[in-house]
Amino acid sequence: MGTDYATLKKGGFMKQKQKDHFSLRLSVVGGQVTAEQLVAITEVAKKYGRGYIHLTSRQGVEIPYIKLEDIDAVKDALAEGGVTPGVCGPRVRTITACQGSAVCPNGCIETEDLAKELNERYFGKELPHKFKFGITGCQNNCLKAEENDLGIKGGVRVSWIEEKCINCGVCAKVCREGALQIKEGKISIEQEKCNYCGRCSFSCPTDAYETTPGYLVSFAGLFGNKISKGVEIVPFIEDKKVLFRICDAALKFFEENAKPSERFKFTIDRVGKEKLDEAIWEAYRQDN
Numbered sequence: 001m002g003t004d005y006a007t008l009k010k011g012g013f014m015k016q017k018q019k020d021h022f023s024l025r026l027s028v029v030g031g032q033v034t035a036e037q038l039v040a041i042t043e044v045a046k047k048y049g050r051g052y053i054h055l056t057s058r059q060g061v062e063i064p065y066i067k068l069e070d071i072d073a074v075k076d077a078l079a080e081g082g083v084t085p086g087v088c089g090p091r092v093r094t095i096t097a098c099q100g101s102a103v104c105p106n107g108c109i110e111t112e113d114l115a116k117e118l119n120e121r122y123f124g125k126e127l128p129h130k131f132k133f134g135i136t137g138c139q140n141n142c143l144k145a146e147e148n149d150l151g152i153k154g155g156v157r158v159s160w161i162e163e164k165c166i167n168c169g170v171c172a173k174v175c176r177e178g179a180l181q182i183k184e185g186k187i188s189i190e191q192e193k194c195n196y197c198g199r200c201s202f203s204c205p206t207d208a209y210e211t212t213p214g215y216l217v218s219f220a221g222l223f224g225n226k227i228s229k230g231v232e233i234v235p236f237i238e239d240k241k242v243l244f245r246i247c248d249a250a251l252k253f254f255e256e257n258a259k260p261s262e263r264f265k266f267t268i269d270r271v272g273k274e275k276l277d278e279a280i281w282e283a284y285r286q287d288n
Helices: 005-010 035-048 068-080 112-122 170-174 199-203 240-257 264-271 273-285
Strands: 013-015 021-025 061-067 133-136 150-160 180-183 186-189 209-219
Touching: 005 013, 021 068, 035 061, 035 068, 061 068, 112 133, 112 240, 150 186, 150 199, 150 240, 170 180, 170 199, 199 209, 209 240, 240 264, 240 273, 264 273
Parallel strands: 133 150
Antiparallel strands: 013 021, 021 061, 150 209, 180 186
């Protein structure tokens, strides 16, 4: 029997130009790799590759020059170090994420756990074409959420606590959207201008803002042969259950409406964005 390249690709082994050689894509969730995993990856790259690894543009790790005859041995060696192969082809790909509020002072949401939860729900799910999730912790948008089929951007909703305020005016100075106004010692927030960046609350020396973290979701981003910025449909989401319902709805819409080898963006263009809007709003408004 010949080599089943489709199955190998599904398991992360991508055929190289060199005959019977593969670049192995590893499973990385939210950009997090443990020291133990790094040791295992290093040893495999030395023994079965050419002593180096490739870091992809989507936080992936690949080991090039794996020989066909060594594939099973490579899988076993990686498994001992807690490393599993990734996926390629028409399915949900690596969940990318920045470090979020656990590390970054600008982070509005915890991104690592969210990436793990999305990975458990969707990673490797078979679809008409590839589907990419990206999570960024704040409006700085380090992960470029709108480039993804489904992008999640962290934010915080703020409300002023008058009794804690010392009227220093720092919050109004750091607001880049002009959403904060100080009149007669009182702060008013123009919600339609607020982009949920949280700069006002992060800069406040007396914690005079109550903050509620949440998510801004964009749909159908694309950054390849064709480029298209993802679009928002529903407003700021505070409940993670609602976020997951919306993710479920987006994947279901893609699965039911896309043609083989058609990206999410082009499915929407073909069937009509109003139909996606309807599906997403239904998920958003559904009772908990």
